Amino acid sequence: MNNKKIAIYPGTFDPITLGHLDILERGSKLFDKIIVTIAVNQSKVPLFSIEERIEMIHDAITPYNNVTVEKFEGLLVDFATQQNACVILRGLRAISDFEYESQMALMNQHLADDVTTLFLMPNEKYTYLNSTIVKDVAKFGGNVEKFVTKLVVKKLISKFKGM
Numbered sequence: 001m002n003n004k005k006i007a008i009y010p011g012t013f014d015p016i017t018l019g020h021l022d023i024l025e026r027g028s029k030l031f032d033k034i035i036v037t038i039a040v041n042q043s044k045v046p047l048f049s050i051e052e053r054i055e056m057i058h059d060a061i062t063p064y065n066n067v068t069v070e071k072f073e074g075l076l077v078d079f080a081t082q083q084n085a086c087v088i089l090r091g092l093r094a095i096s097d098f099e100y101e102s103q104m105a106l107m108n109q110h111l112a113d114d115v116t117t118l119f120l121m122p123n124e125k126y127t128y129l130n131s132t133i134v135k136d137v138a139k140f141g142g143n144v145e146k147f148v149t150k151l152v153v154k155k156l157i158s159k160f161k162g163m
C-alpha cells in the first residue's frame with residue numbers, strides 16, 4: 001500500500017509568482033510529494049503557453065526535491081485520484097478568494113469526498129499578489145523583480161517586447 005501523502009497544487013500559473021512559491025514551500029514541509037498541476041482547460045486565456053509555464057515552474061521548484069509539475073485536462077478530482085493524491089492544495093489570500101474557492105472545494109468534495117481541499121495562507125507580503133497584477137505591471141515596463149523569479153522576469157520582458 002502507498003502511504004505517501006501526496007497533494008496536487010492546481011492553478012493557471014500564468015506565470016508562477018513568489019506567492020505560489022510561498023504556498024509550495026509550506027506545502028512541501030507537510031506532504032511527501034506535491035504535484036504542481038497546470039489546468040489546460042481553463043476559461044482564462046493565458047499569456048504564456050503550457051510549455052513556457054512548465055519551464056518557469058521547473059526552474060522555480062529546483063530547490064524542492066519533493067515537488068514536480070504536470071499538466072492536466074479534465075476533472076481535477078480524477079487527476080488527483082489517478083495520482084493517488086489525497087489533498088488539493090489551494091492558496092487563500094483574502095476574503096475575495098473565499099467565494100470562488102469555497103464553491104470549487106464543495107463541488108470537488110461532492111465529486112470525490114476522499115479528496116480534501118486544503119487552504120494555506122501565504123506570508124502577508126504576498127496577500128495582494130497575483131499573476132494578473134504582475135503581467136499588468138510588466139507590460140508597462142514596471143519592475144516585478146520582488147514578485148517573481150529571475151527567469152520569469154526575463155520571460156515577461158521578452159514576451160512584452162515581442163508584442
Ligand code: ADP
Pocket residue numbers: 010011012013014017018019020022023089090091092093097121122126127128129130131
Ligand atoms: P487559478 O486560476 O486556479 O486561481 P492561479 O495560478 O491564479 O490559478 O492560482 C493557483 C492557486 O494559487 C490558487 O489557489 C490561488 O489562490 C493561489 N495563489 C495565487 N497567488 C497567490 C499568492 N500571492 N499567495 C497565495 N496563494 C496564491
